[in-house]
Amino acid sequence: MKKILIVGTVAYDDIETNKGNSGKILGGAGTYIALACSHFNSKTSVVSVVGGDFDKKHLELLENKGIDTSPIEIVSEGKTFYWKGKYHKDWNKRDTLATELNVLADFNPIVPKEFKESKIVVLGNLHPIVQGAVLDQLSKTPEYIILDTMNFWMDTALLELQKIIARVDIIVINDDEAMQLSGKESLFAAAEKILKLGPKYVVIKKGEHGSMLFGDGQFFVTPAYPVKEVIDPTGAGDTFAGGFGGYLSEQDELSFENLKNAIIFGTVMASFCVESFGTSSMETLKKEEVLDRLRNFKKFTTYSL
């Protein structure tokens, strides 16, 4: 069984969408990635930091999914990272109403000895320096490293971001962010330029419009899984990355064919995530439901020509 090392926020969110208000709930990129990864036959652990206010039941929730939370540092005198946001009717737009970094401000990630040889590393959206600090602690080159990031780091830490991009195998990024990072106006041109920064593969996420894969001189595109009612898109991208990385962890090699399938898994996992506020649908998701939706997706996207 391969080890997957995830680094990412474990946080509290407060989310408003046109479907309602979540109140203070469990969130964070590390949480979503780990919950998605936990459906695969690998050993998942999360490096993160929380405050003394972090509810033990949330750690138990992750542990009960087989996720090793021992690398989550608890700063008892501190408070957990908190984000409050409001989505527009157009799900692609959101306003941040509050960001309290709290314990995240001084986060110095420690990779426990038993995870220094992890086969797969998923760097969730965090400061590129923190992401790099995790890689620096590995004692063996992983089979592959997956990086997620966002426009905030392009605005505030571009050089550090470029450095970390050069060290990873696969970058997973939004369409708008791909264009910002590359300065290009088409996703093809953007992917081409990002590939030159170092990664072997670029995955561009287009939200409700699906995603694209570039690398090896090849190309793949898929629609999103059709969701009848979106309740809250928070964590969809992280869940996608988790399903993507989780599927890959079960495969023997990092081939384009496997990456395509990984994208389909990520796509299907993300469709569950958006159907409820926060992590709630991901907390109760069964592998059989994932496989059911996978069969549907195949039917929805296959033609005989």
Place this chain on the structure above:
Amino acid sequence: MKKILIVGTVAYDDIETNKGNSGKILGGAGTYIALACSHFNSKTSVVSVVGGDFDKKHLELLENKGIDTSPIEIVSEGKTFYWKGKYHKDWNKRDTLATELNVLADFNPIVPKEFKESKIVVLGNLHPIVQGAVLDQLSKTPEYIILDTMNFWMDTALLELQKIIARVDIIVINDDEAMQLSGKESLFAAAEKILKLGPKYVVIKKGEHGSMLFGDGQFFVTPAYPVKEVIDPTGAGDTFAGGFGGYLSEQDELSFENLKNAIIFGTVMASFCVESFGTSSMETLKKEEVLDRLRNFKKFTTYSL
């Protein structure tokens, strides 16, 4: 060989995009639909109207593609329908700078006797009353009728539009227009409501994000063909409808499986259309290029899971 009867504008356009300015060029829904249809093994004819200013070489161009232009009425004392528009950087938005209806204002479509028994009818975007007048002249129920329309008729002739929708088998419509027509906020809910208006199938076009097919209690979704550089999106929807109808005309039955393949053909045909101003790429397109791109598309969208 089946007969395809198209009704739609044959027009002059003047188009500005961020890639340049077309000047006055051949355009019109009927033109684009017919050019796409002409690649299939069917007998295509266009019912339309032009003015005395319409250049004979443009009729010859269509005739040279095997398109029967005899049902295009020439009003020698009138002027051809003219549209001038400017696209935003976001291709989905455009401003109409000028619309001169000219001979279209009094268009009274006449279906010649030899086309009254056409097997396939494609009603291009026109006033719903004009579309209905074409159906009224048919002497035999066609195998199927495909309808294209736009928001303009929802704003100005909703009742007539609903009446014509009830008479067709397949409606092809944009995502925004589907939501406007149905008053629904999701494309699933929109399609469900539009199906209740009468058609057996609804095709929702999402521009660069592909298209969806609803009907028979089934669902299909496909991305768009990836185009490296869009020059002018004018006519892409009509070309899609033409490729869609053309492919169907070669099939024995109106099954969901055939409709899926028809959407793939429409998708591929539309990708050529947007790569040049106006009809120019469609004027020189070879069937072999279509089949090449079809093979590529299959590669871009197929996964082994």
